[in-house]
Amino acid sequence: MSVELHAVDTGGDGIPLVVVHGLMGSADNWRSHVKQWQRKRRVVAVDLRNHGRSPHAAGMRYAEMADDLLACLDRLGIQRCHLLGHSMGGKVVMTLARRAPERVVSLIVADIAAVRYGHGHDAIFAAMHHVEAHAPSNRRDVDALLAEHVEDKGTRLFLATNLARGEDGRMGWRLGLEHIEAAYEAIRDVPDGEGAYPGPALVLRGGRSDYVSDAMLPGLRELLPRAEVVTLDAGHWLHAERPSDFQAAVNDFIAAVEG
Structure with missing residues (x-):
C-alpha cells in the first residue's frame, strides 16, 4: 500500500x-x-x-x-x-x-x-540513537552528542535538519528512524x-x-x-x-x- x-x-x-x-x-x-x-x-x-x-x-x-x-x-x-x-x-x-x-x-x-553499496551508516545510526537516549533540549547539545560518533561537522549539520522539538521541549528526530534502520539492507540495494x-x-x-x-x-x-x-x-x-x-x-x- x-x-x-x-x-x-x-x-x-x-x-x-x-x-x-x-x-x-x-x-x-x-x-x-x-x-x-x-x-x-x-x-x-x-x-x-x-x-x-x-x-x-x-x-x-x-x-x-x-x-x-x-x-x-x-x-x-x-x-x-x-x-x-x-x-x-x-x-x-x-x-x-x-x-x-x-x-x-x-x-x-x-x-x-x-x-x-556497503555498510556506510552504522556510525550515523549509533549517533542518532545516542541523541534519542539523552533527549537534549537544544541544538548545541545535540551536536555534542552526535560528535561522539560522527566526526565530520558537515554530516552533523545535515543530520540536524531532521530535528524537531517535542511538546516537552526536548529535541528529537522527525524521521522514522526505526523503519529506516530496519530497511537498510533494501536501501543499500x-x-x-x-x-x-x-x-x-x-x-x-x-x-x-x-x-x-x-x-x-x-x-x-x-x-x-x-x-x-x-x-x-x-x-x-x-x-x-x-x-x-x-x-x-x-x-x-x-x-x-x-x-
Whole structure:
C-alpha cells in the first residue's frame, strides 16, 4: 500500500521538475534550488516515506518508494515530468523510470550508481540513537552528542535538519528512524525494475565522491543507455557544495531536452 507523500508544489507552467532527496534528507534541503527553478517552471519537491513531513511506514524497497512517488504524481495531476533524484532518491527515480517510462520526460541522477553499496551508516545510526537516549533540549547539545560518533561537522549539520522539538521541549528526530534502520539492507540495494530507461538522462557525480566511480559507469549505462555524465568538483552532497554548477548542469540539460 502506497504512502501519501508530503510535497512542496510551487505551481506554474511548463513541464514540471520533480525533485527527490536522499537518505536522511527532505524537500527542505532543496529550498534554494526550488526558488531558482520555479522562475521557469513548476517544481515539486517530495518527502519520501519516513522522511520530512511524510508518514512513517515499514518497508523501503525501491519498488515501494517508486509506487509512493507515482501515486504522488497522480494526486498532483502530473502526467509527465523531468525527474531528479539525489543518492537514495536517485535509485527511487531510476526505479520509477524503468517501470513507467511514459511518465518521465528526462531523468537526472545525482551521485548514485545502480549498484549495491556497503555498510556506510552504522556510525550515523549509533549517533542518532545516542541523541534519542539523552533527549537534549537544544541544538548545541545535540551536536555534542552526535560528535561522539560522527566526526565530520558537515554530516552533523545535515543530520540536524531532521530535528524537531517535542511538546516537552526536548529535541528529537522527525524521521522514522526505526523503519529506516530496519530497511537498510533494501536501501543499500540496486534500483528495482527491469530493462533500461530509454529516455534522455543526466548523471551528475562528485569528483571527490566515491559513489559513482569510473568502474560503475558501464553498469549505469546499461540502465541509462542515453546517459550524459557530468563530474563536478564536489563530494557526495554536490548540490549543496556546488549549487551554481549543479543548477547550470541541470538547466542546460533540461533546455537541450526541451529544445
